[in-house]
Amino acid sequence: MNSIINIFSKLLLDKSTISHTVRNASKKAGGSTKNNSTKIRPKHRGWKRQDGHWVESGTILVLQRTLRFHPGQNVGLGRNGTLFAMIPGKVVVTCEETNPDWDHTWVQRCHGSRMGTKFYKKYFNVIPNPQHNNFKLIEQI
Numbered sequence: 001m002n003s004i005i006n007i008f009s010k011l012l013l014d015k016s017t018i019s020h021t022v023r024n025a026s027k028k029a030g031g032s033t034k035n036n037s038t039k040i041r042p043k044h045r046g047w048k049r050q051d052g053h054w055v056e057s058g059t060i061l062v063l064q065r066t067l068r069f070h071p072g073q074n075v076g077l078g079r080n081g082t083l084f085a086m087i088p089g090k091v092v093v094t095c096e097e098t099n100p101d102w103d104h105t106w107v108q109r110c111h112g113s114r115m116g117t118k119f120y121k122k123y124f125n126v127i128p129n130p131q132h133n134n135f136k137l138i139e140q141i
Contacts, residue, residue, distance in 0.1 A: 051093040055085045061124050067110040070098065072125035081106065089128040096123050 045063040049055055062069045062083040071077045072094065074087045085091075098121045100107040111119075 049085075049091050051091055053091045054089070055091055055126060056088045057085055059085045061085060061091060061126075067106050068122075070100070070121050070123045072096075072123035074126040074128070075124050077106070083124050085126045087126060087128055089126040092125045092127050094123050094125060095120055 043063070045065065047062055049059060049061045055061070060082055061075065064081045064083075067081060069083060071083050072092075074085065074089065076084050076086050078084060098111075098119055100111060102108065102115060
């Protein structure tokens with residue numbers, strides 16, 4: 001009996017056997033990340049053509065969510081707020097007093113609180129090239 005106790009006490013006192021029985025972590029602890037959403041794609045909204053650029057008809061001038069920029073001369077307003085050129089010409093951006101069509105749903109949603117007040121907005125205009133003036137007046141009626 002004493003011999004068994006001597007063997008156990010020897011094993012307990014021997015430091016080399018204790019160090020071999022301790023288990024260490026096999027993997028490093030992983031931290032969490034907050035920037036892991038990779039499915040969101042940018043919308044690339046804003047000005048597509050600047051003041052003074054030459055555009056063809058149908059060219060997108062501005063992509064917008066709210067009615068920030070307004071359609072001027074020869075510019076159309078799409079259903080999603082896109083401004084596009086209706087004829088080929090030069091883009092001119094002006095700051096003018098607004099006289100919006102209050103029946104339009106976009107105008108009501110974006111500027112409904114400003115009804116009856118005077119405010120200014122940026123307008124996109126497309127100015128066509130001047131026509132040639134190479135003709136001769138033969139006869140006046």
